[in-house]
Amino acid sequence: MTNTIHAPVMLNEVLQQANIKDKDIVVDCTFGAGGYSKAFLNHAKCTVYAIDRDPQAIDRSKELQNTYKENFKILEGCFGDIKQLLLEQGIDRVDVIVLDLGVSSPQIDQAERGFSFKKDGPLDMRMSSSGISAKDIVNKYSHGEIAHIIKNYGEEKMAGKIASRILKFRQEKEIETTKELADIVRSVVFSKNSKIDPATRTFQGLRIAVNDELGEVERCLESTLELLNSGGRLVVVSFHSLEDRIVKNFIKKNSQQESVNRHLPITEEKKLSLKVGNKKFIKCTEQEYELNPRSRSAKLRMATKI
Ligand SMILES: C[S@@+](CC[C@H](N)C(=O)[O-])C[C@H]1O[C@@H](n2cnc3c(N)ncnc32)[C@H](O)[C@@H]1O
Numbered sequence: 036m037t038n039t040i041h042a043p044v045m046l047n048e049v050l051q052q053a054n055i056k057d058k059d060i061v062v063d064c065t066f067g068a069g070g071y072s073k074a075f076l077n078h079a080k081c082t083v084y085a086i087d088r089d090p091q092a093i094d095r096s097k098e099l100q101n102t103y104k105e106n107f108k109i110l111e112g113c114f115g116d117i118k119q120l121l122l123e124q125g126i127d128r129v130d131v132i133v134l135d136l137g138v139s140s141p142q143i144d145q146a147e148r149g150f151s152f153k154k155d156g157p158l159d160m161r162m163s164s165s166g167i168s169a170k171d172i173v174n175k176y177s178h179g180e181i182a183h184i185i186k187n188y189g190e191e192k193m194a195g196k197i198a199s200r201i202l203k204f205r206q207e208k209e210i211e212t213t214k215e216l217a218d219i220v221r222s223v224v225f226s227k228n229s230k231i232d233p234a235t236r237t238f239q240g241l242r243i244a245v246n247d248e249l250g251e252v253e254r255c256l257e258s259t260l261e262l263l264n265s266g267g268r269l270v271v272v273s274f275h276s277l278e279d280r281i282v283k284n285f286i287k288k289n290s291q292q293e294s295v296n297r298h299l300p301i302t303e304e305k306k307l308s309l310k311v312g313n314k315k316f317i318k319c320t321e322q323e324y325e326l327n328p329r330s331r332s333a334k335l336r337m338a339t340k341i
Contacts, residue, residue, distance in 0.1 A: 041140040043070030044330045045272055045319050049133060052270045052312060052337040055079045059130040062121070062262075064114035064255060066092050067139040069099055075131075076103050084129075086110045086120060088163040091141065113163075115247075115254035118262060130267045132259050136252065137274045138162070138242070140329075150242060152217035152234040158210060160238075160245045169241045173201050173210045188249070188277065189240025196223045197237055213238075239275065252278055256285045260308050263340035269309070272335050279316075279334050286311055286338045312337035 043049075049071060055061055057080040063072045066085035069092075075083050076099070083106060087093060096109040110120045114134065121127065142162065143150050149159030149169060158170040173181065178198045186194035200223050201210065210216055217234040224233035243249060259269050269286075273279040290309040317337075319330040 041068035041070060042327045042329070043068075043074070044135065044327065044333045045317070045323065045335050046070060046074055048317050048319070048335050049135075049270055049272065050074060050078060052317070052335065053131045053133055053268050055081050055131055057081065060084070060126065060128070061131040062086065062117065062129050062133065064117060064132065064134045065136065066096060066109060067135065068092070068095055068141060071133060071135060072096075072107065073099060075133075076106060080106070081130075082106045082108075084108050084110060084121060084124065084126065086112060086114050086117065088113050089139075089142065090164060092139070095141075113251055115251040117255050118258040121262065127262070128264050129262050130264055132263060132267070132269050134252070134255065134271045136248070136272065136278050146213075149213055150238070152213055152220075152232055152238050155212055155214040158213055158216055160242045162246050167245060169216075169245050170209075170211060172241060172244060173216060174205055178202055184244040185237050185240040187240070188243035189236035189238075190277070191224070191236040191240060193224050194237075194240075243277070249277060249281060252281050253285075256282065260289065260340070265340055267340040269338045269340070270335065271337075272333050274332050274334075279336070282336050283316075286336060290338060308341055309338040310341055312339070 055075055055078050059079065059081040061075050061081050061083045063075065063083055063085040066072055066087040072083050072085045075081060085096065093109055093111050099107050100109060108124065112120050138150055142148050146154035146156035149156045158168065158173065160169040172184065181201055182194045182198035185191045185197055191197065197220055200219050204210060204219050220234040220237045226233040263269060271282045273282055286309055290307055290311050292305055317335040319333050323330045
């Protein structure tokens with residue numbers, strides 16, 4: 036097993052926006068390799084509840100659990116169930132909720148987790164190592180279902196053709212490895228930009244479907260309205276437009292009055308729950324991008340509970 040370290044993305048900006056103070060209760064919804072949780076605990080005398088659905092991430096949290104016995108607790112599960120996970124700990128109000136979406140470097144870099152088209156491994160992509168895998172989807176789903184996933188979650192224009200080629204291949208044998216799938220996609224899609232592998236979008240689409248990534252974000256965000264204390268901060272770092280759109284629309288819906296017709300005055304005042312941070316969103320600095328190219332697509336959005 037390759038043991039890669041995950042460099043936390045936009046850590047300084049997250050710390051600034053989360054504005055953690057002594058006695059705050061903080062939820063790190065995506066523990067990963069613990070970069071954020073560790074920084075929160077070092078920054079103030081706060082209590083951190085960290086969530087992750089990946090058993091390997093739970094194992095990685097042991098060191099932090101030993102160092103911060105009283106102030107750190109790891110919760111194994113999905114952040115879509117944040118309310119339930121916290122209730123089980125007797126917590127129904129918190130001060131800060133942070134999400135750093137997507138996969139961690141250890142997940143993507145271990146061929147055996149099956150996320151990467153760069154390394155050959157079993158076609159898996161399950162963050163939690165349970166439930167439906169990418170192999171199940173490509174071998175069992177219909178042409179329409181596979182095309183839908185690749186088109187809508189991968190934003191891939193050639194989705195129909197890729198789905199057809201997948202179905203043709205599986206008549207001969209099951210698709211079992213990341214290389215087999217990547218080669219199928221590469222036989223259909225030709226990338227103009229040599230830096231971007233033609234399999235990138237298909238792999239993104241499958242990963243999102245396998246882990247219900249968009250549904251998880253929606254469920255978690257809805258719960259934050261109930262969980263955050265007045266003045267509480269929500270900080271979200273996302274890496275692609277599908278996730279970011281959900282975050283942007285959620286913040287907009289809960290921070291702006293709506294008028295049915297924008298030329299008419301607002302008829303009924305809606306009770307707003309959130310106030311948007313100073314900037315609409317924040318991007319990483321040039322220096323960070325130089326050091327960690329993964330940060331290039333990161334977008335940070337922040338809102339405060341009213
Ligand atoms: C980008 S990494 C987080 C890295 C972390 N901020 C750090 O500094 O090390 C995302 C982590 O979130 C976890 N994750 C993604 N979706 C999740 C979900 N719906 N519920 C719980 N954990 C999830 C993944 O397993 C992964 O470990």
